Amino acid sequence: MARSKSRVENRVRELRFSHGAMTQEQLANAIGVSRQTVIAMEQGRFCPSLESALKIGRVFNVPLEEIFQLIEGQ
Amino acid sequence: MNSISIVAYVGVASWVLACLAGVVRLIWMWLKTRQMEYVLWGGALLMLAMAPCISLVVYANSTSDSPTWMGGVVQIVAAVLLMLAGLRQRSVRKSPEKMSQSSFREKSDLLVLLSLCCVFLGYYALSWNLSAPAMVPILVGAVVVLVVINIVGHIALAVMHAPMDELNDGPDERDLGARRRGLRHAYYVLAVGIWIILGLAVFQVSQWSIANVAFGFMVIGEIVNYAGRMYHYRYGVT
Known part of the structure; x- marks a missing residue:
């Protein structure tokens, strides 16, 4: 079975601004990662672990599907 | 040995007292605001206070009669660094968008990578055609330089x-993910190194050459990591 190339995109930056312009530092402290990890996540250079993803969902009070989307490749 | 005039003692003592007064003022500012830049500037002033004292001691113990400023150079460089660091902390506090985009660990890894490349490139360039006893001091020197570069x-x-x-x-x-991936790449380098060393042992190459090749693969493994x-x-x- 050929593996299709897929990637995960997220709406973390958008949700951060829609939640009272939360800073990257505040989000990082809330989910227990560094500020630079939040920056990398927003720039699509880092895909968080399931644990951090669930924590992000809890911080923004939205289900995971609204934060992360799987983009199927060719 | 040089004799020191009373004017020099008075000048240095006044300078030290002025710096210490500045340090007391900065400590008071830090207690009031808890802002890190005051600690850094206090450290810079302490360094500046020490610089002429050390210069004076070096001159007093010197056999040359020309004044020397070399004694306090390290303190002056450290003071400039601490002053700049304080300015950076203040600038970031006033404009949070100027905060470092790279983590300290990322910068640290880059420093280790660059220092490993420079030091061991120099080591192998200097020692590749030398005999074993001649290589040892260069190897010890390379390790000392590597440690000093990394501490500073x-x-x-x-x-x-x-x-x-x-x-x-x-x-x-x-950080842990990056570390895991770096180690995985380094593992392949070390595995190749083991096979090459086994090959060299079969062809009865000298022990020192085998040790040097093994060390080379360890260095390349770290660089790849x-x-x-x-x-x-x-x-x-x-």
Whole structure:
């Protein structure tokens, strides 16, 4: 079975601004990662672990599907 | 040995007292505001207070009668670094968007990578055609230079990192991911190295040459480890 190339995109930056312009530092402290990890996540250079993803969902009070989307490749 | 005039003693004592008064004022400011830049500037003033004292001691013990400023150079360089670090902390406090985009660990890994490349490139360039006894002092020198570069470099990176609170944070999942991937790449280098060393042993190459090749693969493995980390920090740990 050929593996299709897929990637995960997220709406973390958008949700951060829609939640009272939360800073990257505040989000990082809330989910227990560094500020630079939040920056990398927003720039699509880092895909968080399931644990951090669930924590992000809890911080923004939205289900995971609204934060992360799987983009199927060719 | 040179004799020191009373004017020099009075001048240095006045300078030290002025600096200490500045340090007391900065400590008071820090107690009031708890802002890190006052601690850094206090450290810079202490360094500036020490510089002429050390210069004076060096001159007093010197056999040459020309004045020397070399005694306090390290303190002056450290003072300039601490002053700049304080300015950076203040600038970041006033404009948070100027905070460091790279983590301290990422900068530290880059420093280790660059220092390993420079020091061991120099070591192999100088020692590749030397005999074993001649190589040992160069190897010891290379290790000492590597340690000094890393200690001084990490101190400089730490004081210039803003905000400084981030220095106490442990590695997070991105750091651990980058570390894992770096180590995985290094494993392949070491595995190739083991096969090459076995091959050299079969052809009865000298023990010293085998040790040097093994050390070379260890260095290349470390370089690949840190380069792998840097790649994943820059282009993604997904």
